[in-house]
Amino acid sequence: MNRISIKDVAKEAGVSISTVSRVINNSAYVKEELRIRVEKAIKKLNYNPSTIAQSLRRGKTKTIGFVIPDITNPFFPNIVKGVEDYLKKEGYTLLLSNSDQDLDMETKIINTFISKHIDGIIFTGTGLYNPALEKLIEKGIKIVFLDRILEGVNASYVICDNQIGIYELLSYLYNRGNRSYYFVNGGKNTFSAKIRYEAFVKFMKEKNIKNYNHLYKEFSYEAGYSFGKKIKKLPDVIIGGNDLIAYGIIDSLQERGIKIPENVSVTGFDDILFSKHYKPSLTTVRQPIYEMGYKAAELILKIIDGKQKQIKGIVLKPQLIIRNSTK
């Protein structure tokens, strides 16, 4: 249980602690001979510098907090991976925490992060405005919003262009002759659902389509499933707010003997891991999930390093993926 400190190394090497510090950080020239002695001592004692002491001293922790709603939602692992990969590359540590879609938990996490002196935070919140965010800004902790923007909070963000995604999806379907649409969307107070809804309505107006419906439910398999169980009159296309919803719709319709895409087309949004293996494979809009995480990490570090002064929004392009759930 004996933590080895810089003192022990100094003693072992017969130098002062500052010399050890210099060797560790390569912060000043140290005579070859001493450096070697220090390095040997470090090896011998199995010394690891204490990050927490360094952080206390430097006033920076090289740690980025990342708040996500739920890691078990298949959308997030890849985004986390993107964040982590970039941060690791830059010598930063990721502090990840699930908010479980709960505002209080979100607040708690933010406070923990503040206590832990994180240098910056990447925020994929529950979708509702959280006053704790002000505190963050007040303390000078940098923020990047990821996958959603929060009204009233003026901060940098990385999102995917949902409007274009919906537009391309609908254009494709429209050009193939589909004329009636049902949009089964995610939760009403989420950024993604709202923005997709807007893009949907805009397209309907643009093409002067009257035969359409829209419903806010939830971004889950079950939401899609329960919808598919009940729907009476089938439109040409059912748009799932995300892939999970589409899966649920497909399964419930198939159980009712309805054929996809022969009787009705079904689409998703996200292109998560299994969408290409679904039966039928899912026509959907691919978000560059990993890249979104990667870019967000890149952006937050830029802001922290002062290389990015103004607020910046990065908007990534989605990609229409045509598979076998549509005709």
Add this chain to the structure above:
Amino acid sequence: MNRISIKDVAKEAGVSISTVSRVINNSAYVKEELRIRVEKAIKKLNYNPSTIAQSLRRGKTKTIGFVIPDITNPFFPNIVKGVEDYLKKEGYTLLLSNSDQDLDMETKIINTFISKHIDGIIFTGTGLYNPALEKLIEKGIKIVFLDRILEGVNASYVICDNQIGIYELLSYLYNRGNRSYYFVNGGKNTFSAKIRYEAFVKFMKEKNIKNYNHLYKEFSYEAGYSFGKKIKKLPDVIIGGNDLIAYGIIDSLQERGIKIPENVSVTGFDDILFSKHYKPSLTTVRQPIYEMGYKAAELILKIIDGKQKQIKGIVLKPQLIIRNSTK
């Protein structure tokens, strides 16, 4: 950018920093009046105690490191959730890191963890022996192995009883009249693959089955897919080393026009999220994934608190899940 420290609070409240400290930690009685003044000051200044200063002082960080191979593998999100949920409940923080199945990365992570003074580590490694683990033990950092045991390392662990899982699966299949088996397994140097292989062979011997094959590949969809593309003579059952392998096998066989389970039964292991929605839905062995994480977190904290002195192995029971990919 002005961090508020205990000093500021003390000044604001007109007391000494020790009094503030006592209020924060409830470590000694403080006169009602002062306590209230301190609490007011904390509120007013929006003060959060510095965890890193506390850690430095106390010599404990209330942080647990968790090494996993890859968060984008659908097996892991739930296990992470289990770990995180328990740790949060106990006021601990989780430090998660992906090793990307790379031994060097693993070592790097361990060193980072040591530098960060984690109090304990939950370890789901690449499967190969890592000398850096000795260092951990040497430093008195507690370890719990999760989902795998490492030969030669004497430490506590939480695993699922793979043998029973395989046994029950095979018994079921055998009792239904299946007599020839092909086991498409994960990577040769992983704990899970080895132990499942052993259980498989044991059963074959026990029932005196001669008509069986075994192959070490990889725990991935692609591994299963490439196998299914090539296999000539179909056995009664193809056992996938995990669900992903089974998915790949199913898809490739179906593409060849082979019907499942009519022409051949296919099984998996794990019961990840999509297995119940697969087509056909997958017969598999469910591991209590979330619970494994939860128990591991519970165990590591027990060890840290000194409530668990001896090395302890927790073995969770799997559950046979019969669905439509077998006959």
Add this chain to the structure above:
DNA sequence: CTGTTAGCGCGTTCAC
């Protein structure tokens, strides 16, 4: 080029 020293924010004696 190297050593001495102050202090980052906090908890914990030890006096009072």
Add this chain to the structure above:
DNA sequence: GTGAACGCGCTAACAG
């Protein structure tokens, strides 16, 4: 019951 002072491990400024 409360405050002053020390030190956790480290870096940065300063002195030599």
